[in-house]
Amino acid sequence: MKYSRIAFILFLTFWVIITPTISSCKKENNNQPLDTIKPVDTTKATYMEKMFELYVLNSANIITLAVDSSGNNITPQYQDEVIYLRKNTYYDGPLEIFTGGTKYTGTWKSNSDYSNLELKIIGRPEFAFFESPWRFTYKSLTLLKLYPIQNLGQKALHLQKK
Secondary structure, eight states: OHHHHHHHHHHHHHHHHHHHHHHHOOOOOOOOOGGGSOOOOOOOOOHHHHHHHHHTTTOOEEEEEEEOTTSOBOGGGGTTOEEEEOOSBTTEEEEEEEETTEEEEEEEEEOTTSOEEEEEEOSSGGGGGGOSOEEEEEEOSSEEEEEETTOSSOOEEEEEEO
16 A cells, blocks of 8 residues: 555656646747748758859949851940840840930840840940840950851951950
8 A cells, every 4th residue: 555655656756747748848949920920931042143243243344345146246336335134034134335425225135144135235336246146255354355256257346355
């Protein structure tokens, strides 16, 4: 009888101490209400996007070489022009050309791996030169070399950071 009393007291003690502890444990709810879930951060740029922004976007560029389809060097027609590719997204945006104290605006667009570039701008007859889809053949911190995707002649465009 002595052992049964001790067992009963231990059982009662266990029950009094452990039962409230077990019942007070709540399952953690990992499901947040929809209005408190943070949206996915889409502003994180890839390495290529960061480099394109750092070295090309919003930089003043001058034309160091312009060759038409016939192979004629027409660079002097563009000697006073400063070209900016402004950012709308990493893949498109406004194109600005400053020449003779006048600002001309158009658009630019690139593909996802920055191998192609489309320029659209009007305002002067010589801007028609930019109207073909270009492909990058060389990119550095200070120089971009572009040739038409479908180069039927010797057309070329080189832009140098000013």
